[in-house]
Amino acid sequence: xxxxxxxxxxxxVGATASESTHSRLLTDVANAVVRxxxxxxxxxxxRARAHLSRNLLTVILEGGLTRGEQTLQDHGHVAEVVRxxxxxxDAMESDFRAEIETLLYRSVxxxxxxxxxxxxxxAEIFVLEPEEPGETDQGERSAETLRESAVQGGVSLERxxx
Numbered sequence: 001x002x003x004x005x006x007x008x009x010x011x012x013v014g015a016t017a018s019e020s021t022h023s024r025l026l027t028d029v030a031n032a033v034v035r036x037x038x039x040x041x042x043x044x045x046x047r048a049r050a051h052l053s054r055n056l057l058t059v060i061l062e063g064g065l066t067r068g069e070q071t072l073q074d075h076g077h078v079a080e081v082v083r084x085x086x087x088x089x090d091a092m093e094s095d096f097r098a099e100i101e102t103l104l105y106r107s108v109x110x111x112x113x114x115x116x117x118x119x120x121x122x123a124e125i126f127v128l129e130p131e132e133p134g135e136t137d138q139g140e141r142s143a144e145t146l147r148e149s150a151v152q153g154g155v156s157l158e159r160x161x162x
Contacts, residue, residue, distance in 0.1 A: 025103065026050040032099040033059045033124055040092050041066055045122070055109075057100065057126040065120055073117050081117045089113040089124070100126055 030048040038044040046063030065073065069081045089096075097108045110127040 022052075026052060029057065029100065029103055030059055032103060033061070033096065036092055036095045036099060037061070037064060039095070040088060055128045055130055057104070057128060059124040059126075061122040061124065063120055064122070065117060069117065078117050082115050085115045085117070085122070086113060096124060096126070100128075104128065106131065 027050070029052075030050040033050070034044040034048050041064065043066060044064055045061035048059060048061050050057065050059045052058075065081070069084070072078075072081050093111050096111055100106075100108050107129040108126050109129045112125045114123040114125065116122070
């Protein structure tokens with residue numbers, strides 16, 4: 001049906017080159033995840049959208065149940081569809097990781113999937129290694145890194161003795 005997308009870039013006066021590049025990159029990520037799905041399932045989702053926030057990449061997929069999965073779901077076997085999807089996503093993990101690491105130039109620390117066959121929605125979730133050495137898992141810079149940056153910039157972070 002529709003072309004997978006990850007958010008159209010803003011156009012006009014308010015758009016920046018950085019936003020356009022970011023949007024294009026997210027579109028490429030969503031399309032890569034769709035390609036992996038097509039390779040393994042024989043068909044891909046109808047819609048895909050990628051979201052990146054610091055070290056968390058989430059790709060939301062809609063549509064894409066195979067005919068067999070749809071038949072199982074229609075006959076009340078939702079749990080079986082979920083189990084089969086999780087097994088397939090385990091089998092696809094190395095391909096997902098390779099695609100994401102190639103596009104983002106960052107290592108994938110963790111990969112997981114969530115499936116909601118009743119609503120035909122899936123999420124492929126990637127926790128990325130921090131971009132900077134001093135960054136913590138939550139994407140925050142460590143207190144020590146902030147202190148070093150401040151000292152190099154001539155700012156004192158020591159508490160005053162009042």
